[in-house]
Amino acid sequence: xxxxxxxxGSDCSGGAGIQADLKTFAAHQVYGMSVxxxxxxxxxxxxxxxxxxxxxxxxxxxxxxxxxxxxxxxKIGMLSNPETMKAVAASLKKWHPAxxxxxPVMYAKNGAALMEAEAIDTLITDVLPLAxxxxxxxxxxxxxxxxxxxxxxEMKTAAQAIFASCHTAVLIKGxxxxxxxxxxxxxxxxxxxxxxxxxPTTNTHGTGCTFSSAIAAELAKGQSLNQAIQxxxxxxxxxxxxxxxxxxxxxxxxxxxxxxxxxxxxKKGGFNK
Ligand SMILES: Nc1ncnc2c1ncn2[C@@H]1O[C@H](COP(=O)(O)OP(=O)(O)OP(=O)(O)O)[C@@H](O)[C@H]1O
Ligand SMILES: Cc1ncc(CO)c(N)n1
Numbered sequence: 673x674x675x676x677x678x679x680x681g682s683d684c685s686g687g688a689g690i691q692a693d694l695k696t697f698a699a700h701q702v703y704g705m706s707v708x709x710x711x712x713x714x715x716x717x718x719x720x721x722x723x724x725x726x727x728x729x730x731x732x733x734x735x736x737x738x739x740x741x742x743x744x745x746x747k748i749g750m751l752s753n754p755e756t757m758k759a760v761a762a763s764l765k766k767w768h769p770a771x772x773x774x775x776p777v778m779y780a781k782n783g784a785a786l787m788e789a790e791a792i793d794t795l796i797t798d799v800l801p802l803a804x805x806x807x808x809x810x811x812x813x814x815x816x817x818x819x820x821x822x823x824x825x826e827m828k829t830a831a832q833a834i835f836a837s838c839h840t841a842v843l844i845k846g847x848x849x850x851x852x853x854x855x856x857x858x859x860x861x862x863x864x865x866x867x868x869x870x871x872p873t874t875n876t877h878g879t880g881c882t883f884s885s886a887i888a889a890e891l892a893k894g895q896s897l898n899q900a901i902q903x904x905x906x907x908x909x910x911x912x913x914x915x916x917x918x919x920x921x922x923x924x925x926x927x928x929x930x931x932x933x934x935x936x937x938x939k940k941g942g943f944n945k
Contacts, residue, residue: 673701673702673703674702674703674744674745674889674892674893675702675703675705675741675742675743675744675892676697676702676703676704676705676743676744676745676746676747676885676888676889676892677704677705677706677707677737677743677745677746677747677769678690678693678694678697678704678705678706678707678746678747678748678749678885678888679706679707679709679730679734679746679747679748679749679751679760680693680706680707680708680709680747680748680749680750680777680881681708681709681710681711681712681722681749681750681752681777681786682708682710682711682712683712683714683878684711684712684713684714684715685714685715685716685877685919685924686924687716687877687878687918687919687922687923687924687925688714688780688781688877688878688880688881688924689712689749689750689878689881690706690708690749692878692881692882692885692924692925692927693706693747693749693881693882693885694706695882695927696881696882696885696886696889696907696927697885697889698927698929699907699927699928699929699931699932700886700889700890700893700907700932701929701932702744702889702892702893705737705741705743707730707733707734707737708725708730708733709724709725709730709749709750709751709752709756709760710722710723710724710725710750710752710756710786711723711725712750712786714780714784715919715920715921716877716918716919716920716921716922716923716924717782717919717920717921717922718782718784718921719780719782719784719786722752722786724752724753724756725756727755727756727758727759728759730756730759730760730763731759731760731762731763734760734763734767735763738763738766738767738769742769743769743892744770744771744891744892744893745769745770745771745772745773745888745889745891745892746764746769746771746772746773746888747773747774747775747884747885747887747888748760748772748773748774748775748799748803749775749777749881749884750777750786750787751777751787751791751795751799752786752787752788752791753787753788753791754788754790754791754794757791757794757795757798757799758794758798760799761798761799761802764802765802770804770891771804771888771891771892772802772803772804772805773803773804773805773806773807773884773885773887773888773891774799774800774802774803774805774806774807774840774884775806775807775808775880775881775883775884776795776800776806776807776808776812776816777812777880777881778811778812778815779811779812781876781877781921781922782921782922792815792816795816796816796837796838800816800834800837800838800840801838801839801840802840803838803840804840804841804891804897805840805841805842805843805857805887805897805901806834806838806840806841806842806843807843807845807880807883807884807887808834808842808843808844808845809844809845809847809848809880810827810844810845810846810847810848810849811848813827813830813831813834813842813844814830816834816837817830817833817834818833819833821844824846824854824856824865827844827846827856828856828858828863830844831843831844831856831857831858831863832858834858835858835859835860839860841857841858841859841860841897842857842858843855843856843857843887843901844856845880845883847876847879847880850870851870852867852868852869852870853867853868853869853870853871853909854866854867855867855901855905857897857898857901859897864898864901866901866902866905868905868909871909871912871913871915873912873915873923874922874923875912875915875916875917875922875923875924875925876912876915876922876925877919877921877922877923877924877925878924878925879908879911879912879925882907882908882911882925882927883904883905883907883908886903886904886907886908887900887901887904889904890903890904903935903936906935906936907931907932907935907936908925909935910931910934910935911925911926911927911931911935912925914926914928914931
């Protein structure tokens with residue numbers, strides 16, 4: 673069985689963070705592991721507060737995993753401060769795992785900050801270059817690139833600018849745009865786009881976590897980056913279509929092995945180079 677590690681924050685309401693990641697791994701039938709970076713008191717509507725795990729405990733968790741089990745892929749989510757970022761970066765350099773998917777989490781769906789604003793420089797210089805692909809949403813891509821993004825052409829320009837600074841493939845997610853849900857990948861040479869109709873729902877808590885974990889699970893299974901994103905796009909679209917009306921804010925995505933099977937057989941009509 674393929675093994676996938678998530679290094680991320682905990683969402684006690686179960687829709688995002690480590691909880692979404694482990695549910696996604698289970699649906700993909702890969703063995704999931706978790707290193708917790710921060711404990712977030714949040715729900716579908718708001719973030720109350722969070723406490724970061726001490727960097728040495730983050731590193732010790734990574735050490736515990738890697739001295740025993742070699743992951744086939746690693747998903748990285750919430751890293752709220754420069755010290756946590758440096759600790760994770762040092763561990764990645766020590767163990768150099770394959771297939772690192774990094775979701776540069778900065779805000780929850782309701783706009784609450786999950787990363788300190790001053791940490792952006794450390795994120796760009798110390799962490800992003802270590803990933804195989806990064807998956808910013810539009811507000812995160814604006815912060816990383818320093819460019820405005822209001823349409824597909826600007827998503828492409830921003831992806832090029834981010835690639836130029838970290839030499840990592842960049843997948844900018846269009847979930848925050850109006851119109852079709854179109855994501856753009858720039859791998860340093862070519863652009864690829866992954867598109868689905870926008871599903872009319874506000875139940876989109878944890879969509880980014882689910883998507884990046886699905887990409888990591890597919891990479892662990894040996895798919896190319898492009899294939900992994902195609903499969904993961906089908907999975908997240910299906911998981912949003914079946915999202916749950918739970919809680920008073922943005923309800924969570926749904927995870928089921930049956931969804932994975934349904935997504936895996938969806939015709940790959942939305943993909944074009
Ligand atoms: N309403 C929607 N209908 C269809 N696809 C969507 C919708 N909202 C988001 N997506 C897709 O879900 C994936 C995740 O993108 P999104 O921009 O929502 O991530 P995110 O903002 O990082 O999520 P979060 O921070 O809540 O975890 C992308 O493939 C995006 O296109
Ligand atoms: C712990 C955590 N990670 C990521 C997100 C982004 O959705 C969230 N809301 N909570």
